[in-house]
Amino acid sequence: MISRIAGLIICCVIVLSNVVFAQDAKVLDGSDQRSPISLNGDSHTIVDPYRTGLFTFHNEEKKNGWFLNEHGKVGDTQVIEYDFAKAPTLKVPGDWNTQKDSLFFYEGLLWYQRDFTYIAKPGKRVFLHVGAANYRSWFWVNGKKVCEHEGGFTSFDCEVSSAIHDGPNFVVAAVNNTRIADGVPTLNTDWWNYGGLTRDVSLIEVPGSFIDEYDLHLDRATRSKIEGWVHVENAKPGQPVSVDISELNLRASANLDENNRAHFDFDIPAKTLSLWSPDSPKLYKVQLRSADDTLTDEIGFRTIETRGSQILLNGKPIFLRGISIHAEAPFRTGRAYSQEDANTLLGWARDLGCNYVRLAHYPHDERMTRTADRLGILVWSEIPVYWMIQFDNPAVLAKAKLQLSEEIRRDRNKASVIFWSVANETPINPARTKFLSTLADTARALDSSRLVTAALLVRGEGHTKIIDDPLGSALDVIGANEYIGWYEQKPETADQTMWRIDYEKPLIMSEFGGDARAGLHGNENERWTEEYQASIYRHQLVMLNRISQLRGLSPWILMDFRSPSRQLPGVQDYFNRKGLIAPDGTKKAAFYILQKAYKEGSVGKAD
Ligand code: GCU
Numbered sequence: 001m002i003s004r005i006a007g008l009i010i011c012c013v014i015v016l017s018n019v020v021f022a023q024d025a026k027v028l029d030g031s032d033q034r035s036p037i038s039l040n041g042d043s044h045t046i047v048d049p050y051r052t053g054l055f056t057f058h059n060e061e062k063k064n065g066w067f068l069n070e071h072g073k074v075g076d077t078q079v080i081e082y083d084f085a086k087a088p089t090l091k092v093p094g095d096w097n098t099q100k101d102s103l104f105f106y107e108g109l110l111w112y113q114r115d116f117t118y119i120a121k122p123g124k125r126v127f128l129h130v131g132a133a134n135y136r137s138w139f140w141v142n143g144k145k146v147c148e149h150e151g152g153f154t155s156f157d158c159e160v161s162s163a164i165h166d167g168p169n170f171v172v173a174a175v176n177n178t179r180i181a182d183g184v185p186t187l188n189t190d191w192w193n194y195g196g197l198t199r200d201v202s203l204i205e206v207p208g209s210f211i212d213e214y215d216l217h218l219d220r221a222t223r224s225k226i227e228g229w230v231h232v233e234n235a236k237p238g239q240p241v242s243v244d245i246s247e248l249n250l251r252a253s254a255n256l257d258e259n260n261r262a263h264f265d266f267d268i269p270a271k272t273l274s275l276w277s278p279d280s281p282k283l284y285k286v287q288l289r290s291a292d293d294t295l296t297d298e299i300g301f302r303t304i305e306t307r308g309s310q311i312l313l314n315g316k317p318i319f320l321r322g323i324s325i326h327a328e329a330p331f332r333t334g335r336a337y338s339q340e341d342a343n344t345l346l347g348w349a350r351d352l353g354c355n356y357v358r359l360a361h362y363p364h365d366e367r368m369t370r371t372a373d374r375l376g377i378l379v380w381s382e383i384p385v386y387w388m389i390q391f392d393n394p395a396v397l398a399k400a401k402l403q404l405s406e407e408i409r410r411d412r413n414k415a416s417v418i419f420w421s422v423a424n425e426t427p428i429n430p431a432r433t434k435f436l437s438t439l440a441d442t443a444r445a446l447d448s449s450r451l452v453t454a455a456l457l458v459r460g461e462g463h464t465k466i467i468d469d470p471l472g473s474a475l476d477v478i479g480a481n482e483y484i485g486w487y488e489q490k491p492e493t494a495d496q497t498m499w500r501i502d503y504e505k506p507l508i509m510s511e512f513g514g515d516a517r518a519g520l521h522g523n524e525n526e527r528w529t530e531e532y533q534a535s536i537y538r539h540q541l542v543m544l545n546r547i548s549q550l551r552g553l554s555p556w557i558l559m560d561f562r563s564p565s566r567q568l569p570g571v572q573d574y575f576n577r578k579g580l581i582a583p584d585g586t587k588k589a590a591f592y593i594l595q596k597a598y599k600e601g602s603v604g605k606a607d
Helices: 002-021 339-354 364-376 394-411 428-445 470-474 491-496 531-545 589-600
Strands: 040-049 089-092 109-118 126-131 134-143 142-149 156-159 167-176 200-205 210-218 226-234 240-243 250-255 261-267 284-289 294-299 302-305 310-313 323-327 356-360 378-382 417-424 449-459 460-463 463-469 478-482 498-501 505-512 550-553
Touching: 089 109, 126 142, 142 156, 200 210, 210 294, 226 240, 226 250, 240 261, 250 261, 261 284, 302 449, 310 491, 310 550, 339 364, 339 589, 356 364, 356 417, 364 378, 364 394, 394 417, 394 428, 417 478, 428 449, 428 470, 449 470, 449 505, 491 531, 531 589
Parallel strands: 323 356, 356 378, 378 417, 417 449, 449 478, 463 498, 478 505, 505 550
Antiparallel strands: 040 089, 040 109, 109 167, 126 156, 126 200, 134 142, 134 167, 210 226, 226 261, 240 250, 240 284, 284 294, 302 310, 460 463
């Protein structure tokens, strides 16, 4: 009897301790500005298609799973059937599919383990920062669970203060990229389901009470005030917080309210602020200071809004000369994550004459938005509510909301980001429109300084393309995808095509284009040739110029990207070939057609 009670208590403690440790992941704003301790590099890995290391044969989460990092060996007294120390390694960050041929098609659970040394510092709290883990992930430090997460393209932070210790430590992660029906995205995507720890992993140290969230932006009405707030974790109402912009000789201070938020609303001396824009992407060092913490971020100040069918940047109409980009790494292929990837992709967009990019269909690495901030490239950022997800499933709405809030937490102080896109090419039905309208409201509640959009499908009647999707009324800016000349009709059909847009709002043609294999030549009626793709662009640009409320475009797409459904041998070979550039950097004929139009400013009007 006694032993049973003792047994019960022990099991409760473990459960309790797991609950204590199994906290949800959070996001620390500005974490990349806190000199992270990198955990990138080689990690031992175990491929676990049957999830043996995590779940029992009755599908319960194991208490003695592979996160304990034991080392099975001959002569053992108990059955231990793994040993990370003898397991092969993979690089972190990096998808597993392009690191090993045997993992090219792998979708399932894969374990990571690495040792690291940590020098404990008194009074410091420590978080494990994960740039992204596709799709579901679990994390343990020294065998103790620290968090789990769902969503493959947003960063998150897990507190490890109670699990980490001075000296040698180990971290174990389990990542499962299995596509699930109630996932975001769901079972079908036109991109490769690269799995793994696809972005940086590091340790972030913060004081016991620290700044974990802030929003500072220029007021739209006057563009002469900086407004926003700073939240301090584990602080006391009434404590002071200050914001310093030394270059502008500006210092403001405010006290924390009952929710530990300090609200700011301070004037900028006239004519001192250089507004952030593509022509002058001015970033200011902004120092935030609370009782125990200091955080410095680089922030540009600008306003973005609409007026009828115009998009106004800093109060002036602007036309967005854009291109769509997937996070496919140039040259090496696989999931993009490095500064070099960002420099190459945004550098090519610059060569094209772009002042804007659509980062599709999910939040890209933070280096992309940081680099866009520095280069002065405006950004459409999107969560992977893509095609047919379960719009009538409240749990799926919660997942989409989580991804939206993580995306906004990471990038809301990035001047380059102007649009939050809540969806791409979703079917028109009441459950979907309700779902997406809720997401649009959520985006506005989290960030009232930006515009909400989505990439809609268009319908046709004769030679007229019609945008009357009911979701349009919930959006600030209408995005529309069309493939005249590729999936439908001929390139020259665009010449006769008229457009009816049932909303007096700015329109962005968020996708158009066609496939071409770089180096494949023929006459312009031959599909898959560069000439055919170029013909699509020539006819599209003329058609687009007839749409009076067109305020931007992001043709599909900057560079060819891997996709499981693109299988034409010798042409596609698992690549969507709608890129204007091949993965090896070869520019196709259509690249120069769009570049010419952008450099001459012969496509589109800002007002
Ligand atoms: C769609 C979709 C893209 C896809 C593209 C294509 O519009 O949004 O994700 O890659 O079409 O078919 O090439």
